[in-house]
Amino acid sequence: MDGGHPVGAASRGCRQEWTRQRVGVRALGRNRYRLRAVFPFSGRWQLLSPGRAVGTVKVAPARPLASALPTAQAFRLCGGSSPPYPQYALGVDGSLWVGCRANGTLRRVDPATGETRAILGVRGANPYAVAAGLGAVWAAERGAVVSRVDLQTGRATPAFSGTGFSYIWTAAGSVWAHDDDARRLIRYDPSSRRVVAQLPTGDGASALVEQGGLIWIVNHRDGTLERIDPATNAITPLSKLPGDAPERMVFAAGSLWVTGRGTDLLRVDPATGAVQATIEIGAGGIDVRAAGGSIWVAAPTTQDDLRGNPFVERVLRIDSATNTIVETIRPTGRITVNGTAVTGAACWIADTEHGRLYRLTR
Secondary structure, eight states: OOTTSOEEEEEETTTTEEEEEEOEEEEEETTEEEEEOOOSSOEEEEEEETTEEEEEEEEOOOOOOOOSSTTSEEEEEEEOOOSSOOSSOEEESSSEEEEETTTTEEEEEOTTTOOEEEEEEOBSOOOSEEEEETTEEEEEOSEEEEEEEOTTTOBEEEEEEEEEEEEEEEETTEEEEEETTTTEEEEEETTTTEEEEEEEOSSOEEEEEEETTEEEEEETTTTEEEEEETTTTEEEEEEEOSSSEEEEEEEETTEEEEEEETEEEEEEOTTTOOEEEEEOOSSOOSEEEEETTEEEEEEOOHHHHHHTOOBOSEEEEEETTTTEEEEEEOOSSOOBOOEEEEETTEEEEEETTEEEEEEEOO
16 A cells, blocks of 8 residues: 555445544565554445455444533534534434534434434535435525535535525425525425525524424514415414514424523413413523424523523423423533534534533433
């Protein structure tokens, strides 16, 4: 092997993604070499020298990591994110997909084990927000273009454009992204590869949920809640929500659950937008998810809430039957919330600043 060129490569999973990793090789003598490599995940890696395969290496799963979030499991992830911190860097479509903006890659994570199974170098985009589903990963870059990322090659191609996108979702067979400056929600059909609707919204749509054939969005700047019928693209204003900036939302136990900066956890009637209950959580919430019959909220300090920093002071578990906090988890180190997702009964928090993925269960 030529010490300047050999790499390690692995192909894992049904999509046949390839992850390539350079390794160092030192010649010890005739036909004798010493190889040193750090592999990013387990599996069988094929050793390649230019033009030919020269062997394989089997890498065992890594040992469990010490977790900075008590009761949660921790797994290795990409790190290095910096302000502006990604807020939707984690998507799910059976696998977890993590947008690693610091190094321009996507990671596919097995939710059964928490281990990375593929790393795709994204060519043509630098994912800030990602949404998974409809045969691709969709990426927004805090810019004018939303891209479609091919799950086999990592190649990103422009899907549609506007004035500026920071949030993106998949729902009702479509990709939805909020064009912030234009105050419009763009609906893109991946089958026909065209924009099929542009819906005027309130100021700053930052969360979208789908349930029972309907869609709800919350606009964090003016605090408005709106409902969309995807069959007709009709949008119906529902209410003005309390709080400084209600910006995250889930549907669970027949209600919408909303939180955000300067906003307690609100239980909201999806038919009328009326607040059914207010759960005191401190200064506000970074994000909210529903999993395993519980509502999970990541909450910051008062100072970080005012500054908009997604740094966790407490993770709260709320019983949706009683609207009460039943568990409070305090981190032992800094955790930055760069994205959250749910698979089954597990709630996931991606920290792409410090390179950790956390799994919470009851």
